[in-house]
Amino acid sequence: MSPFSRAVGRVPRETALVVGLVSGSHVVNHMYLVLFPPILGVLAADFDVTLAQLGLALGVQAFVNTAFQLPYGHLADTRDRTLALGLCLGLGSLGVLVIAGAPTFEWVVAGQALIGLGVAGHHPSHFPLLADATPESSRARAFSIHGFAGNLGFAAPPVLITAVIALPGLTWRDAFALIGGGGLVLGLLCVLAIRLFVPASVRRPHRDAGDAAGDATVRSPVERVRRGVDSMLASPGIVGLGAFALVASTVMWGVTTYVVVLLTDGYGLGSGTANLALSASFVVGAGFVLLGGDLTDRFRPAPILVGSYLLVTAFVFALGSMVIPPLAAAVFAVLAGSAGSLAMPARDKLADALSARGNVGRNFAVITVGIMIGNTLAAPVFGALIEWQGLRTTFLAIGAVAVLCVAMVGVLVSRFDPDTAEATAA
Known part of the structure; x- marks a missing residue:
């Protein structure tokens, strides 16, 4: 049986509904x-x-997306996960519609700010819903379906x-209106379906009486921020996984950003072949996400994380x-840009366990x-290094x-992975 078949095998109705809705939101x-x-060229003109x-x-x-990650996390953990998901899709979709009708560039910037304000909520609202809707034995597979949908x-x-622009009389504005309108409809469906068909134990945050009483006494925004920072520390x-996510995304984005330049200028391949290799890396990466989820549930996060980045x-x-x-370089480029996807469900399952x-x-x-x-x-760091030292040195630096x-x-799993700690104790 394939990893995908195992991932979408027989599951409770509520689990399938949550995974489907949240994955649709991820798309x-x-x-x-x-x-x-x-x-970009059309917009510039x-x-x-x-x-x-x-x-x-x-x-x-x-910037807005990054700034509102933790506020959305607070909302999902202490108030209402469904509200966080609804705001995420609603505000992001409104931002797209603002751009679709933008009369001036200033409106485009405002629309992008709204998109950032909405999109900021998707991970903080998605993962608590996924975690509580799925049993621990299949949670990494749920995370992998979520990651596959994101790809x-x-x-x-x-x-x-x-496809929309190719239709007579239609422009990019019509495409944006279609996409933004579809997002609004999906947001409404998600909120209604979760409210009607998902148990309160999944859609409501976990708060004990002490936490609730403590939050009720905190009125100052500064104090709320301080409590959030203290909780994080x-x-x-x-915090270690956040640092790992930062470093790992630097590697993967460095490869994605400059691998076409490496293949064309360094290996002499044509731009068509180089771009095909980049596109193939996304497709292969989507498959690796599903495979990583299956392997993580069958084994545990630590070996999948280590093995994935050893391959990278x-x-x-x-x-x-x-x-x-040169042709081997094209194949290696596909694998360098996709092997890290094996680690995504393992990272997410370890975060859930912690x-x-x-x-x-x-x-x-x-x-x-961190991501x-x-x-x-x-992009700026490795781009500057290419200008200074060239492609060879830059890719060795990425390595x-x-x-x-x-x-x-290695440090994270030895110190914090519950499975590793249990194995060591045994």
Whole structure:
């Protein structure tokens, strides 16, 4: 039986519903993050702006997205997970619709800010719902389906926008209106379905009487922030996973951003072949997410995390050596850009294992912040290194950072993985 078949095998109705709805939300939110790249040139011409200005609009979205991770985590953990999910889809969809009707570039920036405000809530609301809707024995598979759906979301906008624009009389604005309107409908369906068909034990946060009383006495926003920071620092394993997510995303985004340049300028491949290798890495990565979920549930997170980044390290170093044949380099590029996906369900299951039931949303927000910081750092840091030292040195440096990932995993699992601790004690 395939990993996917095991992942979607016989499960309770409530589990299937939550996994399906949350995965659908993941598709939509990831679509919102990559709406601009397929039509950057068109947008620049329509609004008479530069690519740098469009980059600024995307930067506004990323900043707002990062800033609101922890507030959404607090909302999901202490107030209402369904509300967090509804706000996530509602605000993000409104942002897309604002851009669809934007008369000026200032409205585009405002729309991107709204998208960031919405998308910020998807991980903090998704993971608590998934964790409580699935038994521990199949939780990594649920996380892997969620991750697979996110990869589909990244892949969908170029195809969908191109198809809409190809229809007579329609433009990118119609495509954005279709996507944003679909997101609003999905948000409404998610909220109604969860309210009507999902047990309160899944959709409501876990709070004991002491926590509730403590929150009720805190009125100052500053005090709430201080309590949130104190709670985060009291979970060193989660802080460590957030640091690991930062370093790992720096590696993977570095490969994704510059592997086409490496294949064309370093190995002499044509741009079509190089871009095909990049696209293939996303497709293969989606499959690896499902495989990683199956392996994590069958074994445990530690070996999957270590094995995944050992593979990434090997393939990146091979690419950086500049001695392998060009076609082999294309294959290695696919694997270097996708092998890290094996680790995603293992990372998420370890985070879930280290979380008390009342802080799952905030803990996944911490990890998401790490991912976003790594994504932000990778392009400028490795781009500057390419200008300074060249492609070979840069990819060897990315490989060295991948080695750091393996070392961090070793420290994390030896100190914080409950399964490892039990095995050592035995």
